[in-house]
Every structure is written in C-alpha cells, then in structure tokens.
Amino acid sequence: MNTTNPINQFSQHLFWDVDRSSLDLDKNKDYIIRQVLEYGLMHDWRLIKKVYGIQTIAYAAKKFRELDKKTLSFIATVSKEPIESFRCYTYQQSIPQHWNF
Numbered sequence: 001m002n003t004t005n006p007i008n009q010f011s012q013h014l015f016w017d018v019d020r021s022s023l024d025l026d027k028n029k030d031y032i033i034r035q036v037l038e039y040g041l042m043h044d045w046r047l048i049k050k051v052y053g054i055q056t057i058a059y060a061a062k063k064f065r066e067l068d069k070k071t072l073s074f075i076a077t078v079s080k081e082p083i084e085s086f087r088c089y090t091y092q093q094s095i096p097q098h099w100n101f
Contacts, residue, residue, distance in 0.1 A: 014036060029060060033060045034064060037074075038071055061088075064086075066088050
C-alpha cells in the first residue's frame, strides 16, 4: 500500500469503477465521500474523517440527492445536523409512496 497518497489507503472495493490514480482529493471530494459513506468500512470512515473533517463531510452529504436511510441517520447523528437539512431526506419525502392495504 502506498502511504503517500491517501486514495491508496481506502478499501479496494470502493473505487472499483474508476482508476484510482486519476482520483484527486479536492476535485473528486463528493464522489469519494459518497462512496465511503455508502460502501466503506470503519477504516475508510476514519480516513475521510481525518482527511476532510466532519463538517466538510456533512456539507457534501447535504447536497446528495440519494443516500440510504442508515447512512443518512449516521451522518446526521455524527455531524449533529438536523436530518431535515439533508437534500436526500427532503427529496425522499416528496416522492409519493404506494399505499399498503
């Protein structure tokens, strides 16, 4: 593992669809944060927390259109932000659900 580039320290399964060497921590920040939040292990979470900080991660997550419920609850709790401030929460609330009879 290359310790000079933090991208190489993330789990292999996170970036299976892109070339790791082409990822930039600043330019691809939203993509990296989303992949780690949805598919990362605890090691990956600690690494993005160290690289970006909780507030930057929460700010990026607020812009995501979709996040699964567990991920949304996790980032809202960790960042101490109201869940209603996340776009994915308000977007899901606006989609009518089928009735269960």
